[in-house]
Amino acid sequence: MSSPESVRREDAAKASPARSAKPVSWLGDPDRRPGWLTDLSMLPALVVVVGVLSVLTDGMLTPSNIVNVGSQSAVVAIAAIGATFVILTGGIDLSTGSVIGASGVSAAWMITSTGSVAAGVAAGLLTGTVIGLVVGTVVAKMPVVPFAVTLAALYVVSGATTLLSHGKTIAPVPAGFIEFSIDGPGGVPYSVWLAVVLYAVAQTFLTRTAWGRRVLHVGANAEVARISGVHVARTKASVYAVAGLFSAIAGIVLTSGLAGAGAGMGGPLLLNIVGAVVLGGTSLFGGRGSLLRTAVGVLFLGFLSNGMSLLGLASFDQQIVTGAVIFIAASADGIGRRLRRGA
């Protein structure tokens, strides 16, 4: 019998001994390796950096300093959740920093004018989500490059926020609101606990819900996703809206940490937010990545900047190092991709 069926079976029989002769451990086989192991591929780099910095400085790994790193990283960490979802679809959101400013300012304005923290938080969340939804709708529905739309949104939002707040810092906010980023259970600020909880929730959403699968699917191959019945435009728009929501949460936490809000407070965070996602190993081309990776990236940048401060580096020197680290990490990602494809 020489039906195609039997030929295929023979091939399979021929192929299988070869495969079994050289057993691949589950560590080396990407298909059988648990996802969390891939997710933690940047962990060794984090350990090395923390190790080197703790030798160079005094008091890097004291409990109080670790809590310090956590509270300093909370804002970037929360905003980076949204950025991860956007980058997973193959997009980019440059407006994150200005949305942080806008939602922080609207939250602070609501708190100072009504005295109600709940109303302020609601106003902040609404501001961020609405901006994100508008940006996402334009990106998803129009034949445009995401970065151009979000770059335009960055300046429109920051300009409008500065105009509406007359370029002033909006303060004072109640002491209980400020307490949120200072104190909490176990001496760890509430803001850090919030970030941890949000990471757990977001990771669950990414890996355990249909929406999360759709995000990964759209990022891996939008055309295949469309053919298999995924509403690509709606998924893309939703991702930017989610990014707006998380930027808003980050903006509110930052307002609590600074005891007030100004339009320009989020702008300098953009590179750290995008950088944390890239450093963690989420692919800029979309489709591959997770919140666990971003968490590693956030901790990497957090410890790096804390260590540089302990070493007494000036802010512009820290800027050089952070930029260079992200530059190298992004280039290494590209080179690794080429090597894998070439092999």
Next chain:
Amino acid sequence: MSSTYQWCARALRRQPLFPVWLVLVLALSGLYDEFGTGANFRNIAIQASPLIIAAVGATFVIMTGGIDLSVGAMLFLAAAIESSRAFVSAPAGVVFAAIAVTGLLMGLVNGVAIALTRVPALIVTLASMQVFRGAGGHITGQQNIDLPAHLRGIGTGSLLGVPAPVLLAAVTTLGGVLVFGRTVFGRYLQAIGSNRAAALNAGLPVRAVTIGAYALAGVLAALASLTQTARLGAVQPSIGDGYELTVITAVVLGGTSLFGGRGSITGTVLGALVLTTAQTGLVFSGASPYVFDIVRGGVLLVAVIAAGIRWRTLAQALRPAAAS
């Protein structure tokens, strides 16, 4: 008669921005008496010069389908090096050469990383933007530094009544048009931007041309920095802040596609003129400088959407022809 009409229609289709600029200028001249004066137009031309120079460089990059967010930071680092102590007593020629080399190196850093690793240019230049700006801050110590008098000639001098910055911008534009339209390099840029895979298969030196585009953008950013600082007479930490938006808006407004492959230098120059005219108009109206942030952001958004829609209708118009 009808040939004149056809010529006008063709020119309009090729450069739809020109009437927009004309209307803008006429409207602002009608609104403000001071606007329509020779002195003001001269001022606008001088102000637009650094933007034109930097935007011509960015056009080359965007033509390859890339992007350079670090242009403002390159402006700042070049200015910082110009103001550094090492150059206080150096002759102007040496300083200008050093600035040009700085620009070339910055452009090469971007170009090599992008061409060799194929990482999105957006991320590479976002990171290098921080490195350049940090390095500039390191050199200046975030202080305002006055430039020595012999370095200001390029901003205040003039030749036959034409201000030096305008002259530089004109030379850059002419050079850009020639390189773009009359050289192999220019044709390769367009080929890479319209279809990188096809360009690779055709055996074009894709990497070298990509690196060349970023290097050129770096040199022109340095030249823009030189004109800008010479006019201001000082180097401030805020130089080039948010400049990437203005530059990209000018390029996109001029009709260059962010997807690469299609665009023009003259369009970019017109885009820069429209933006500078609008900015001057806003100054006349007494609006807060932040309004300009909103305006240029809004203009970029509208231009990008308009270009996208035009592209889509064009693609739809072409589809039946291709099918038959």
